Amino acid sequence: MVKIFASAAVTAFALVQSACAHMAVISPPPRSGIIGNELLKPCGGGNQVVDRNITTFAVDSTSNFVLRPSHGTGNLIFNYFTDLDVTNSSKAYPLDDVPISKPDTYTVPIDFAKAGLKDGQHIVVQAIYNGTDDGETEQYYVCFDVKLGEVESAGSDSENHSDSEDELDSVESTKSGSIKSASVSAKAVLGAAAGLAIAAFAF
Ligand SMILES: *[C@@H]1O[C@H](CO)[C@@H](O)[C@H](O)[C@H]1NC(C)=O
Ligand SMILES: *[C@@H]1O[C@H](CO)[C@@H](O)[C@H](O)[C@H]1NC(C)=O
Ligand SMILES: *[C@@H]1O[C@H](CO)[C@@H](O)[C@H](O)[C@H]1NC(C)=O
Ligand SMILES: *[C@@H]1O[C@H](CO)[C@@H](O)[C@H](O)[C@H]1NC(C)=O
Secondary structure, X not given: OHHHHHHHHHHHHHHHHHOOOOEEEEEOOOOOOXXXXXXXXXXXXXXXXXXXXXXXXXXXXOEEEEEEEOOOEEEEEEEEEOOOOOOOOOOXXXXXXXXXXXXXXXXXXXXXXXXXXXXXXXXXXXXXXXXXXXXXXXXEEEEEEEEEOOOOOOOOOOOOOOOOOOHHHHHHXXXXXXXXXXXXXXXXXXXXXXXXXXXXXXX
């Protein structure tokens, strides 16, 4: 019970804080220490592979990106890079471009298959909020590490790693291995704490 209250309080605090960002990231987790608050091109400062939160998305269904532009109006642009260390000369391939008619939480379903992407690919998804407020247009950047492939169902331990075990895969397996061993309530608290960390970076 205590754990549940603590988690709820942290989550509520995180939500209040994220409301103050130019663009808060609700999910998936962005590159570490990054929030779409940053004006810095191309990844809001998280250009290099340092420490990554890799999210696995299935290619054969749409994948939700939940972002909250908190002022102005404009559009939310999604691109992807195949370069994992993203620079200004990395080629950005378009994924989607959605209108933002008012500050709110937007859930954008991305269709990776439609973009020609395949199982086993590692990509960096970039979201740009091109927002106009008081006649001034600014761009806020954030990036996400994404792996395309089979999404593990919760609690399933029988996972097949069919793709080549490169360095990235081993980093990822280590992470998911440690996450799997955590209890459900610990996960909830961690999730809320992560939300708080994101919100804290929003300033
Ligand atoms: C992952 O994202 C959280 C926020 O959700 C952040 O605090 C953390 O530094 C990121 N990196 C890793 C490796 O978990
Ligand atoms: C990318 O270009 C912008 C200017 O368009 C610059 O402000 C930024 O520092 C550059 N980013 C990198 C990683 O060089
Ligand atoms: C950004 O917003 C401005 C103002 O609405 C618009 O003119 C411009 O075309 C937009 N840029 C992109 C890349 O969508
Ligand atoms: C793992 O892959 C093998 C061969 O492709 C298959 O027979 C087996 O059912 C798979 N196991 C799981 C848990 O998916």
